[in-house]
Amino acid sequence: MLLNEVLPLLLHYWPLVLISALLTFLLSNKFYKGLHKYPGPWLAAYTNWWRFFDVWGRAHEWTIIRLHREHGDIVRLGPDVLSFGDPKAIKVIYGLNKGMVKSDFYPVQNAVSKGHRLQSLFSTVDEDYHAKYRRCVNNAFAMSSLVNYEPLVSSTLGVFLDKTQELYASSGRTCNFSQWLQYFAFDVIGDLTWSKRLGFVEENRDVDGIIAFLNKFLSYAGPIGQMPILDLLLEKNPIRLFMQRIGLSNTVFPVTLFAQTRSAERFSSIQKIKAFGLSEDEANPRGVDLLSKFAQATHDHPEFMNDTRILTSCVSMVFAGSETTAISLSSVFYFLLKHPRVYKKLMQELDDAVADGSIESRDNKTVSWAESQKLPYLDAVIQESFRVHPAAGLILERIVPPQGIDILGEFIPGGTIVGCNAWVLHRRPEVFGADVDVFRPERWIEAGPSQLKEMKATMFQFGAGARTCIGRNVSLLEVYKLVPSFLRRFEIELDHPEREWKTHNAWFVRQSEFNTRFRPRAD
Template identity: 85%
Template sequence: MLLNEVLPILARYWPLVLVSSVLAFLLNNKYWKGLNKYPGHWLAGYTNWWRFWDVWGREHEWTILRLHREHGDVVRLGPNVLSFADPRAIKVIYGLNKGMVKSDFYPVQNAVSKGRRLQSLFSSTDEDYHSKYRRCVNNAFAMSSLVNYEPLVSSTLGVFLDETQKQYADSGKICSFSNWLQFFAFDVIGDLTWSKRLGFVEEHRDVDGIIAFLNKFLSYAGPVGQMPILDLFLEKNPIRMWAQRIGLSKSTFPVTVFAQKRSNERAGEIQKIKQYGLPENVSNPRGVDMLSKFAQAAHDHPEFMTDTQVLTSCVSMVFAGSETTAISLSSVFYFLLKHPRVYAKLMKELDDAVADGKIESRSDKSVSWAESQKLPYLDAVVQESFRIHPAPGNAHERIVPPQGMDILGNFVPGGTIVGCNAWVMHRRPEIFGADVDTYRPERWIEATPAQQKEMRGTMFQFGAGARTCIGKNVSLLEIYKLVPSFLRRFEIELDRPDREWKTHNAWFVRQSEFYTRFRPREASV
């Protein structure tokens, strides 16, 4: 038989066969689909291990920015991966009805409960599932719902300001501001989701180790998402998942347990909403929380919005709702402190607004959402912070439909992974000016209406298209309330003005070693 003849040859020459097979695999990767015409790191065309290790290095955002500045608007990141830097690509790749779907990078970030994946709006790659899910919960995240959520945010904001006064301003203690802001973001999510602060601020600790878990999980998901097959050998190993389903293993994501506990505390109330709907014409001064809205969605769409989807929605609030907002808040304050001229200019706007009656002079110095929208320089400061340090540090990956498509004059074969990176998009000189690496909020004031539209259309920190972050409005509500309120209440200074913070790209680019001191701002209006 042929097999009997081949096996001795393979046994004798196996080193040569192995080397030849590896070389054939690498060369196939390099020249497959004709993507070899696109420049990039020399290893990227041969193997995805290059981008795995680069993301593992925690500075991937700077690598991509450097590659695009060296090689142009299209850069190859892997055997089947292209990164686009031209802002016009956003509408092509993320626009409606383009046939693009999310890559396998996203399911790596699925939470797990009892051995089953929880497909969230963020992590699902099924566009039909996503559109049905989004229709169910869209109302909960609409801009019109902000009026319902503001009392909940204000509740946590008041406690946060008071605890800052007691723990840091009165004592003169040094504050790890990025951690403290993350505590605030988590407690806001607790109030918004369950009408209950979770204790991060009041207890000054990481409740149930959730922040530590999220940091560890995102640090895993970032690099492993570059080679998603690894996830099937690690966190979502089929044998491990099967053991959980039949009860041999009790391992469940701590975030899932955390969300389930909070939701179980109101099981009776939520069951009534799912059965009868939210009562109409009942005044609630604290606003209607997210869990109630998700339960209402289950009442309105019982065929789709099951208990699993309600739980998944709560888990997503913890996963995504805290991390990105905390990163953005840290960015706003850090760049203000690094640029005293900007800090002073913003304080003048706030004080003038109080004197002019645009901001009500409250005893706790808080600022409402509506008042914050009357402050153009505040908006410029926030937008410039988003621009210089967007929360996501990796590309938002999409898969080209089977028939292939033209992306700005480049025909890209079907099945190719393509994407844009916010750190690249936000530093395009033709959009934002020649000084794109400089923090300068005035660019948002000086821009003409046409330039403003183009600049805002290029901002990519919340993604774009149908898969834009659904919690965008909630995050903006937190940021535009906390920043002016905190600045009116406290004077802030860096503990070591000469020291730079450290960043860690774990898919989201979080910050550390951001140490500050606070003093009560007694002289404020």
Template identity: 85%
Template structure:
């Protein structure tokens, strides 16, 4: 009877009711969690839609930098989201045994196969699952494994340098350098994962449209990850996934199909490794690839490392192994060419290293990993490039345990999403100097040992703690080999001197309009 009385009133005054409910919801967001004491954009406390639209604008890293510079070390980015800028927060938020787990931002990035999510090391929020998974594949990514992978990287690098000569240096044609470097990174991933280049460099094209797909998917994942519930209505819609599981829909995640197709070509060999282990004779002077090591992990840990997780591991290499490395390479070359004094100083170091025998005078002018580690100014240039343009452009989110926790003297309630942004951390004046917005590699050489230790501890481009990017060493191998090898082989100049590139923060901050020309270089010995 009461319902009969209420419904007509609601029907008559529904606009007022709707407005009242909306205002109540907004005020609840703003004040109920106790986070209203933290400053930020005026809309951030009321709704995550502000964060969604700001990330959709593709320049969120600058928004967060500006907010922290205006409001201080703790900024509110959403009704339940805080951003921390003090580098000391890294150990608290991302340290071991802190009880922090990843937020729902990460499962948005799950690949899908036959209607089921593929939980990768990166995207899983289950810490026990992550620990088991990482134990299986950790040795494949250890620094000691680089000796196995360097021949594979060298193989692709030689082709890349020769094709650069053929397509650009000999012709004088303009090169979309960011895209060209991404083709290199993809072919390296092919060689590292399947012992097979995928044809990006040799054919100078986006094979199977996979680069375009990844860029589109990351552009989706960035903003959608700010309101993960939207993913359940879109890409990960339960009805859509169910239809795939029962065969009503044949939609396949392109990256999954890409990885599956390459792995199927080695099915017989992989089955043998899973059954009997990786035999020494299967190795070669080219090194043992990652697919073989993932299969070895299945042999060592059959209770966990099944075919789905082998596929997931390969898919993760495609997802993360190309985009971030290409961004890092583009950053290094861009900052070099934009700063002639740095360019000249680096070339002098390379020439001196060859003259002194530190770098072998190979006919193809390539530089080995061990040689690159003896070039201090090269290291400074790469570190400074990582500092000014880290690949991740959004906060690496973690959820505070239910009991809450103290973060640098501030109690944060349980369930709050907190995190740090590499772009913010890398511009801390007390760590890197007053000129934090300036590209100055010398800061890495001039710093005293203790200050250098703090600088390196603040670098966040690969994350921190137990969830540090597992492919970090592979990415560094590519960067430290290609940069000096390319510079010894070619002179680089911008197609339009003085022109600046554009950036697109699609979770990873990729670059566009980085157009260059190359000329063969003659060393001045």
């Protein structure tokens, strides 16, 4: 009876009803759990569309630096999202046993196979699942495993240097250096994961369009991750996934298909490892690859590590392992070329190390991991490059547990999304000095023990806490080997020194228009 009376009124006054509902929704966002006291863009308090469009603009790292410099240590980026700029927040937000879990930003980045999401170490929001998964594969990424992987990296490094000589140094052709370094990073991942280079360097092309796909996918994941519900309407639409599961649609992520094809080539040997484990009696001069390590994890943990998780681990290597390392490598070389004084000083260190025997004088000019660790200025240059241009350009989101938590002396209510951004943390003057916007490697050498400890604790390019990037040691191995080896082999110059490169924040801040020329370096 009441419905019969109310429904005509609602239909008659529907514009007013709609406007009232919208105003109620916006005001409830604005005053969500008392977060209205925190400053930020005015529109961000009402809707996540503000951060969606800002991230869509591909320069969010500069927006968030500006906002923190304007508003202080806590900035509101959405109705339920706070960004923290003080490094003291790292231990609370990302520390062990704090009850924080990843937000729905991360599942947007799940790969898909046959209509099923592939939960990776990186993308899962289930902490128990993550802990079990990490226990299975931790050994594969431990620092002690680097001795297994260095021969694989060295194999690709040698080919990369020779192809650089053939394609660019000998011909004088201009090189799209950021792309060329990405080809190197992909081939290293191929060698590390499957003991097989994937052909990016040898063929000087994007094999199977994988890089183009990743660029497109990350450009999607960055902004869509600001409003994850959009992913359920687009890529992860339940109807679309169901059609894949029942075979009406055969859509497979190209990266997933890529990993499946590479792994299938090793089917028989992997089945043997899963059944009997890795043989300690068989010496392998090229090192043990990650696929073998993942298969060993299945042998050791058959209750958890199955074929799907082996595939997911391989897909994760392609997704994250190549993109972030290529960005880091491009940063090191770019800042060297933009700062000739630093370039000259580093070359002097390398030449002196060869002269005193700290670096072996090899015919192909390569430098080993152990040798690179004896070069303090090289380390300072790499650390400063990580500081000035970290790969990740968005906050690493976590959800405050239901009971709430104290961060920087503020009680943050449960359900709030909180996080830190590496671009903000890496520019804290009280940690790194007043000249935080300047590329100056000397800061890492001049710092006293306590300041150096604080600087290292603030570095956030690999994340922090239990969810720190598991592949960081592999990435460091690539960077510390390639940079000195390339510099010993070639002289590098910018094609147009007066121009700045362009950056594109698609979750990871990749670079473009970084064009260079190479010349063989005289002994």
